[in-house]
Amino acid sequence: MVRARIFAALLAVLLLSSGARATNTGGYDNGITFTPTVTAGAYASGQSMGGLQTVKVFRTTTVTSWIFDIFQITSKGGNTGAMTIYTYDTKPVGTCTDTSAFVENATDIGKRFMAPFVMTPAVVGAGTTSSTAQLLQVVSGQNHDSPQTQNLYICIVANGVITPGSTSDLVVKIGGAQD
Numbered sequence: 001m002v003r004a005r006i007f008a009a010l011l012a013v014l015l016l017s018s019g020a021r022a023t024n025t026g027g028y029d030n031g032i033t034f035t036p037t038v039t040a041g042a043y044a045s046g047q048s049m050g051g052l053q054t055v056k057v058f059r060t061t062t063v064t065s066w067i068f069d070i071f072q073i074t075s076k077g078g079n080t081g082a083m084t085i086y087t088y089d090t091k092p093v094g095t096c097t098d099t100s101a102f103v104e105n106a107t108d109i110g111k112r113f114m115a116p117f118v119m120t121p122a123v124v125g126a127g128t129t130s131s132t133a134q135l136l137q138v139v140s141g142q143n144h145d146s147p148q149t150q151n152l153y154i155c156i157v158a159n160g161v162i163t164p165g166s167t168s169d170l171v172v173k174i175g176g177a178q179d
Helices: 002-017 106-111
Strands: 029-034 053-056 065-075 083-088 112-119 131-142 151-158 170-178
Touching: 029 053, 065 083, 065 112, 106 112, 112 131, 151 170
Parallel strands: none
Antiparallel strands: 029 170, 053 151, 065 131, 065 170, 083 112, 083 151
């Protein structure tokens, strides 16, 4: 037991003195699930679904880097309408209010965490009423609020008529590795 601790300490000293960088990536993986409160009625193309979502994905306000690797959206009611997902590393100033037309301010373009992407949930398996879409893509980034926060901002926009069956119809899971 004592030998193992001494060996681990020596190994750490050797690695650090050789220029190796000690990080926490992989040890702080997270998967965050949230349910935007949507309107149980029809959304028209271009309307925000659930308004701006503020999601704490960064580990702390001093270590605000993150490696995004999954975005999954599920409609418990089985909606299969396409949605565009906008993500921001700085709080946007445009309009992302539930049932209102989404308006991205010109200054918000530079605040995007990654390019907007379209997701179209599909029914998964016989006997289920839910539909799911998933994006797997590796993107690294950090929060740029001033002062820095742990937040990533997400706006979901309907690409056509979508009618959620309840106010908790959408379930979103977002994951990545915190550094």
